[in-house]
Amino acid sequence: MVRFFSCLSLLLCTTLALSQPAVQPKQGKSPARSASPASKAINLNAPIPTDPAVKVGKLPNGLTYYIRKNAEPKNRAELRLVIRAGSVLETDEQQGLAHFMEHMAFNGTKNFPKNELVNFLQSAGVRFGADLNAYTGFDETVYQLPVPTDSARLFERAFQILEDWAHNATIDPAEVEKERGVILEERRLGRGAGQRMRDKYFPILLNNSQYANRLPIGTEQVLTTFKPETLRQFYKDWYRPDLMAVIAVGDFNATEVEAMIREKFGRIPVVKNAKPRRDYEIPAHKDTKVVIVTDPEQPNTVVQVIYKRPEIKERTLNDLRESIKRGLFNTMLGNRIQELTQQANPPFLGGYSNYSDFLGNLDAFTSIAVAKEGNVERAIRAVLDENARVKQFGFTATELARAKQEFYTNVEQSYSERNKTRSANFVSEYVQNFTDKEPYTSIDFYFDFTKKVLPGVALDEVNTLVDQFIRNENRAVIVMAPEKDKAKLPTVEQIIGYVDSAGKDLKPYEDKTLDAPLVATPPTPSPVSNAREIKEIGVTEWTLRNGVRVVLKPTDFKNDQILFSGVSFGGTSLYELKDFQSARFSSTLAAMGGTGAYSQVQLGKFLAGKQVNVFPFVSELNEGVNGSAAPKDLETALQLLYSYFTQPRKDPDVVAGFLSNQRNALQNQINTPTPQRVFQDTISITLGANNPRRQPLKPADLDKIDLDRAISIYQERFANAGDFTFFFVGNFNEENIKPLIEKYLGGLPATPGKTEKFTDLGIRIPAGQLSKTVYRGLDPKATVQMVYSGDLTWSPETTTQLDALAEVLEIKLIEKLREEESGVYGVGSNASYSKYPVPRYTFRISFGCAPENVEKLIAKTQEIINTIKQNGAAPGDIAKFKAETWRETEVQLKDNQFWLGYLQSQYFNQDEPTEILRENEQLNKVTVDSTKAAANKYLADNVARFVLLPEKKMEIGK
Template sequence: MSFYQRFTCAVTVSLLLSLSQATALGTCQFSPSDSLRLTDTLPMDTGVIRGELPNGLVYYIRHNEEPKDRVVMYLATRVGSIVENENERGLAHFLEHMQFNGTRHFPKNELIDYLQRAGVRFGSDLNAYTSFDETVYQLPIPSDDPELLKNGLQVMRDWAQDALLDGEEIDKERGVVLNEMLGDRGAQQRMRDQYFPMILNHSRYAERLPIGTKEIIEGFDHETLRAFHRKWYRPELQALIIVGDIDVAVIEAQIKTLFSDLKNPADAPERSEYSIPLRGENQFMAVTDPEMTQTVVQIIVKHPETKVKTVNDYRTQLTKSLFNQMTSARFAELTRQADPPFIQGGGSIGGFLRGLDAFTMYVASKPGEVKLGFEAVVTEFERIKRHGFTATELERAKSNFVASIESAYAERDKRKSESYVDSYLNHFLEGENVLSNEYRYQLSKQLIGTIMLDEVNRIGRQYYVDHNRDVLIMAPDKDKDSLPDEKAVDSWFNTLKAKDIAPYDDNVQDEPLLEQQPQGGTVIKRVDRPDLGMVELTLSNGITVVLKPTDFKNDEIHFAAFSPGGTALYNEKDFLSATYAATIVGGSGLGPYDATQLMKFLSGKKVSVRPYIAERYEGFNASSGKKDLHTAFELIYAYFTVPRLDIDVFQGYMQRIKASLANRLDDPDAVFADTINAVLYNNNIRRTSMTVEQVDLINPERAYEIYKERFADASDFTVTVVGSFTEDEIVPLVLQYLGGLPAMNRKEEAPDLGIYPPEKGLQRTVYRGKEPKSSVRLYYFGNYDYSEDENLQMDALESILNIKLTERLREAESGVYGVSVNASYAKSPRYRYSFGIGYGTNPDMVEPLMTSAMNEINTIKQSGPTQTDIDKFVSEQRRVLEVQLRENGFWLGHLSGSYQNGEDPAYILKYLDELRKVTVESVKAVANKYLVEDHLFKFVLMPEAQ
């Protein structure tokens, strides 16, 4: 994945709100203690070993045991697209690709093959990215195999300087990169090409997108790429980051042995630093596209970047964080109005791009209401600028922050290795010291209380200014003539500056969530499962409670609950009301609190409860820290017994849904998805995307009735709780709040709605889109022999076919950037399966690649996979499960899913032994059984005729 994809996403959804950490600016009024001075330089974490070899290569090594027997290795090179000459545009990113296509010790595709056999997945584990200023490679591997650990270091050494860059491999990779480029083409990219020069102030960054240009990728000479590699991949520009369950001293010695012979070329060019100049002027641009579905306004006020070097810098960073948190709460409240002024809006202070910070405002406006949305967002920031925040807002923001840092500190010994990497990358790339867990916690706790309200308000005024301001409007083509010009927007700003704006009224309630505490129940049956470390309790009101205490985290508790029923119990007239019932109620508040007051009530608490109503089940998902476990149970009880319906929230939500759907069908991908669902499910309302007209079918009162019906009877609920609790701690809460829920002893089961694809496959082609690109979706559907063994074989087929199609369509034929293969199977209402294959490609390659995909499928059906492919699947499953068995989220899903399907959850304990049942013949058999040509559906999206 290249960095420009992630960068563009941030720009077009909510422009550059979080490209980098917020950094410090301004003065403060904090009087430091004798032991802490604001001018003190922030100390480097002593828990990481940092060294530098004589050739300039920097390394960071940290011992960390979460996850156990795992290590992550990163190689960062301070080289990205910004250093490219005109004839090299895209080569930094292309070179990133080539590192996986042959190195000295792993020629051709042997690297991927070797790591897959070790259980490392290409794409999800083994990956890399290219940015404007750096290229970073990642390799997470097991550390309990000395040979694998040794070879992992060898991979990093090869990536540092030993790419083979074989001519044949280079030419094959051109198609892969061109397909990556093609996949990004669309409304967002076409508009980005127009506005990037403006928002990047016509700097070199505007001319050096990492993906490069089609002309260069198609035509560069092999030697040009090799020369680029020789001059830039050198140790003085590189850093090695290794974090995991390793012996630090051994790894350091191996690094010195393996990497010290890296050479810096004598004629190496200087690595120049580039920046985006601030011109002190304001800029404006409106861009449109026929496939843009919403009108979005971005207001970007740029400022020089200030790095976090001192205690004072860190304190100001905290101040910005508080500002952003309070701003977010203000805009969340605005969206709950009966007639919200926009679909989405907000703003924050954050990083922009190397050398700059920015204050960014954004609004996604309702159709034809650009001015209204613009005025709402700017008015709120004018209100903040003039009147500031209130003391109670700041108190809540501080409370939330303290809860966050306390939770993070509680987990310091369970922190994942991966989470350390970004801070070490930032130290290497930006020079900002990495704080230890202990120092960050103590410093944050000491500083947060000293930040005064006027300081937070001053931060807003420092960043919200009238120079170095860009206004960017992105809109559908059909709205082009109605968009404002620069003069109009300037007049809007001037009018709002002169407008009388009242201060914010922070109305705060303070009353119990529950008027009366529930009368608890009792345990009428107990089943201990020491093999699974869990206990199953049946309560006097019928609820089944599954408890699994763990030590995987110190402050993490997860809940999942389900009950048979769901939207399937309701006819098509009520279907949409039932579908949105939990969302409407969940957004309306609870008990005595409306939604805004509930958020204020929960400030400083690590707790979340979300009810849901799905097609065949209703229930809730929740999470909590240990300190707030009581509150979590109160919220669960309240969602059953004192839900609310807020008509203003409902009306506002429906308005925003309508506005977001207004131009949805201008998006080719949306039309393609709708066509697939229409063909497969005969336009059934339960399987189609909602239209603007259908929004009016949602009845708030009926939705509220349905919600109360679904949660009126707790007797058939199964509640699973996994995490950092003891049985003694949680059972009293279980008995009082779950045992106290109402029970009607209904016997419900979701009916079979009979919504299935046709028995016989077919092919449909959709012609939409301006770009010369296509999407292909292949599906098999049918009845299924559901069993643990059958599921295992189907999972193996999915994994193996994903490998084979990637090898064939990407590596051999250079026709795609990526392939997705997904198998799913269900036990209810019928035993059914689906098997899907998807990829994007050039329109000219649709038929040849489809033929190749079918060839790979038929090869498995005729001959079965190779034993090597079986070994890769088994190794991957083994390594993945080793980590999953130490994760609360995995156990929550496994236990809850097992109870939902009426299966023994102990199956997971023998899963590794069951892997021996996966053989060449077993996978061949399951492929022949389910990948049946008569059940194949082919869907193709082709561009419109020009």
């Protein structure tokens, strides 16, 4: 897998609060200022302390290791092999070989010939791609290996795999030849408008640095012609212990792990006369670089203004304090720009400004706007004016207070979960420490540090950051637009004028807030009238006097998390076609209005610093609400839920702005449809039997929405809570939560005994055999989707057999289409099924490939299906499915999100809630004969074949 820079992906806002016990990503740096009284007791010149829970060592050969014992999840470990070498170190003759080498590590090592490594791990329950994976960046290559630790042999072999990757890759010429096709298919998948435009603006944005010429995917010329010796040279030069780190975090004996690392990796010899590992830089420039690029397949006009500045290296506690200031700045500016979308006529489809890391030796302050109707000037001025508003008037004290509360709450949550943090959340911090010397500290220290310094961060300190972020030198502007709009685009001089003249005739920001209760009149509670326990799974079920059913599962999986949902049958299926669009958007438009006395913006400000999320929804067959809260904020969350049920608020201006943006975005997609968009629309229309409710959304559909009717439908859907079932999973006890549930759920309007059902609209995938070919796109690439469907008998055994068939087929498809044919990068086989409106299944096989290989690979796929139909799946593949399923369930049973979804599904489908306890019984029914029967039953006559081919049909088959 390649991981490379993209202005629209890498420049996304970094997370402002810690999601794991470690220092957050750097967000910029400002000169040290006078410390506030609260922070004077802290020596801000002191270095950031490392987390004492991490054992860091270095072997005599130079290899670094990080070890941390962590019991979440139990009996699991996250292992990484990190090579501080990526595509930026390639020679001209090696372009793409850092990534190619990553692939070859899975295709044969000293102790795991050919594909034995993947087979071995799959047999242990480790999924290829989902669990076992790797990525190549500009500056590093990282191998990811999550493994069970309850088998000493398996755990030891996992470290043998890491060692083999480090210096025992065989690089067999025959395997190299086979892998060429896989890599070229991966490269093919990345082709399109984004790639074509990136190739034009990268050299200018990156000032013709090494980074501009070393995308990890490489060049087709090198990938098709390089000799194995050239690849071996890259492996020899850069896969060496002084550039390597082994990271192990998990539920294990740390002393034993250290001994294993020392034994296995200590035998890697030191490389004599090692090639110097150069750190490349992106040169600064005084002028403003402007790049205007267009493409026939680019649907929107996107403007990016990038202020590049030297990378911040956080080393001291003052640096840590500065990062907090940058986080506060990003939060406040982000909230202001988000508010612009709440206008009746928003200036852009989307936008943001943010300070974050960039690439190489640089950070950047980046402003991005997606223009409406191609109006570049209005879009970018709107974002830049918000930057300028901060420059002229600063933020307000109330904004800072909210941002501080948000920041503190997020750090506090990480601290409260310090003994429940999953191992996967730690490893990336240690990877960054090794590759970029990013510090890592304990959440205990960081929480204490935050408590001490956050109150003393003054408003003027944060306000002055904008002067450091926005400077005229080292500035770049990139405009990406549809080819058809080329003549309408501003000139380079005009664009520079927009940027330089931003901020005229501005007024200070008004921070409009509201201080009122969410629920002005307390609801009248309904007590629990009936209760039953399902002890086998630790679930209690209550029925309240107003008819509301509540299903509760208290857990200790997370300290600061309660997840909840509520659902009722009905949905948009109950409404005639003339009301379909109003019904479809009813919950969206109601939520956009806010609730009760609060507008959506005011509600966001009111909830700042609270861990509360509540979202109503209306789907085709049901309606309901999803949410989450910290235990201390649960009452606020239930008040919000109650308010969404009883106090929907209509905001015509916000809705008008939303619909205006949606119309514009949809029109852009119609004017410049991407190949994948046309392809997916074709699939949806065909599988939906051309039903009006399965048509792609069009601008004219939005004209059918009536706000009053939408709100009326929303009120109808939530008028009777008596036929709702609510689910609560997380850190609570029944005694404490009971009064809140009786008050807020028991107080909901209800008509006990009155229940609704959905309407079966009769929409089915057409029976028989269908074939559709879509000719779209400029690139020589194809997409294939084969869709099998039909009725089924609803039972746990049926769904397990479908899951098994999907997994064994995918294993075989990867083996044949990727490893043997070298015809695809990835291939998916997926089974989905539902009980309502009638029991049905859908089985999809999908892959991308070269246009000339479509028929050959479809035929090969059919051969594989026919083999399973005739002989059943291979016993080894069945064993892999069982191992993967069992290992996955083992972790899921300790996960709140899994239990919420599982309980919802069981109750919605009226299935036995304890079925999860019989999973092994169902898995044991998966046999060679059962997969044979399933293939003959479910991969039968009802199949729709869809193929996306380039527009230049005459070139296909050459």
